[in-house]
Amino acid sequence: MLYVISGPSGCGKSTLIRRLLNEMKTTVRFSVSHTTRPRRSMELHGKDYYFVSEEEFQSMIRSNAFLEWAVVHGLHYGTSREEVESKLGQGDLLLDLDVQGARQVRAKCPQAVFVFVVPSHPKELRRRLELRGSNTPESIRERLAAARNEVEAYEEFDYIVVNDFLEKAAQEIRSIIVCGKCRRESRADEMSSILNSYRLGADS
Amino acid sequence: MLYVISGPSGCGKSTLIRRLLNEMKTTVRFSVSHTTRPRRSMELHGKDYYFVSEEEFQSMIRSNAFLEWAVVHGLHYGTSREEVESKLGQGDLLLDLDVQGARQVRAKCPQAVFVFVVPSHPKELRRRLELRGSNTPESIRERLAAARNEVEAYEEFDYIVVNDFLEKAAQEIRSIIVCGKCRRESRADEMSSILNSYRLGADS
Numbered sequence: 001m002l003y004v005i006s007g008p009s010g011c012g013k014s015t016l017i018r019r020l021l022n023e024m025k026t027t028v029r030f031s032v033s034h035t036t037r038p039r040r041s042m043e044l045h046g047k048d049y050y051f052v053s054e055e056e057f058q059s060m061i062r063s064n065a066f067l068e069w070a071v072v073h074g075l076h077y078g079t080s081r082e083e084v085e086s087k088l089g090q091g092d093l094l095l096d097l098d099v100q101g102a103r104q105v106r107a108k109c110p111q112a113v114f115v116f117v118v119p120s121h122p123k124e125l126r127r128r129l130e131l132r133g134s135n136t137p138e139s140i141r142e143r144l145a146a147a148r149n150e151v152e153a154y155e156e157f158d159y160i161v162v163n164d165f166l167e168k169a170a171q172e173i174r175s176i177i178v179c180g181k182c183r184r185e186s187r188a189d190e191m192s193s194i195l196n197s198y199r200l201g202a203d204s
Numbered sequence: 205m206l207y208v209i210s211g212p213s214g215c216g217k218s219t220l221i222r223r224l225l226n227e228m229k230t231t232v233r234f235s236v237s238h239t240t241r242p243r244r245s246m247e248l249h250g251k252d253y254y255f256v257s258e259e260e261f262q263s264m265i266r267s268n269a270f271l272e273w274a275v276v277h278g279l280h281y282g283t284s285r286e287e288v289e290s291k292l293g294q295g296d297l298l299l300d301l302d303v304q305g306a307r308q309v310r311a312k313c314p315q316a317v318f319v320f321v322v323p324s325h326p327k328e329l330r331r332r333l334e335l336r337g338s339n340t341p342e343s344i345r346e347r348l349a350a351a352r353n354e355v356e357a358y359e360e361f362d363y364i365v366v367n368d369f370l371e372k373a374a375q376e377i378r379s380i381i382v383c384g385k386c387r388r389e390s391r392a393d394e395m396s397s398i399l400n401s402y403r404l405g406a407d408s
Binding site for chain 2 (some may be wrong): 123157159184187193201
């Protein structure tokens with residue numbers, strides 16, 4: 001199952017995903033995106049992003065290597081098909097995407113689960129963007145203006161996670177994933193072996 | 205939102221529900237069924253069941269007081285309309301029903317969420333039925349034979365919870381409920397006020 005976690009810049013989706021990956025190590029994987037944006041101090045190449053040059057990114061676009069890509073606040077972000085195809089066989093896969101990227105994945109994989117993360121007030125968004133340190137006042141203004149439009153896109157998503165308290169928001173995303181595992185369709189194989197044991201009876 | 209928790213006799217659904225009610229006190233309620241079955245030692249009238257006579261039950265059937273009712277292993281069980289209507293306004297409502305009862309509720313409330321609870325092997329079912337003490341060897345045989353048919357009904361359910369480990373099964377049902385709260389449609393009111401705050405901006 002593919003889970004697309006999306007929301008405005010500063011909504012906290014990357015922090016939430018890092019936490020979930022830590023808690024659900026054995027069952028959940030992360031799709032590492034390619035980006036042309038500079039690496040932040042805490043980030044690792046190949047873990048948080050594949051940090052590539054503008055030229056490399058353009059060449060990947062030309063060779064149709066991306067499942068989705070978008071220009072966000074002047075920088076390129078993309079999910080390579082190879083990344084998704086190789087990791088999807090290993091369990092649930094989380095994609096951290098902006099609203100444009102989520103839209104592209106929805107067009108190609110409508111069976112994926114789409115989660116929109118949003119703090120209940122834009123003040124909280126501004127606070128987080130300021131905390132990052134790497135944003136200029138103009139870039140913060142720009143992101144807040146974009147957020148206003150992005151929030152209107154919430155109707156395109158299956159689930160809404162209001163991220164005012166990290167622990168509660170993390171529990172909600174975790175519940176969406178655990179609930180996905182309980183869907184009848186997800187348990188088809190397990191149920192066919194359970195049916196068998198009931199047909200054989202309690203003495204088998 | 206209405207959650208119907210169902211499964212064969214001895215699957216552990218009542219234990220799971222008791223645990224959830226304890227953990228999610230403020231948001232989840234329990235629909236107390238009427239029954240003609242004798243009270244077990246740990247059970248309380250009005251909390252676990254409304255224990256009524258055969259005559260009282262028949263009179264409720266005649267006055268169309270039940271949303272669903274069924275004869276299970278020779279005893280009557282039913283959910284009164286009044287019980288559901290009065291509690292549904294107060295939050296999520298859990299119904300503990302056998303497979304026949306679940307079917308009747310599905311016909312009347314198709315928007316409810318249907319969860320099937322089942323241990324992966326009938327041996328575990330037998331172990332739990334024996335533990336109860338109140339079951340005769342014949343009644344255990346009868347329940348195990350019924351379980352074989354009931355398990356075949358799993359395809360009518362939205363979610364499957366394999367109850368081999370109480371803690372894991374409880375976490376799964378909890379996740380199904382939390383996930384239900386995150387559905388876009390469940391958050392319509394909250395999102396309309398969030399949209400408003402983003403339209404006003406971070407300085408509002």
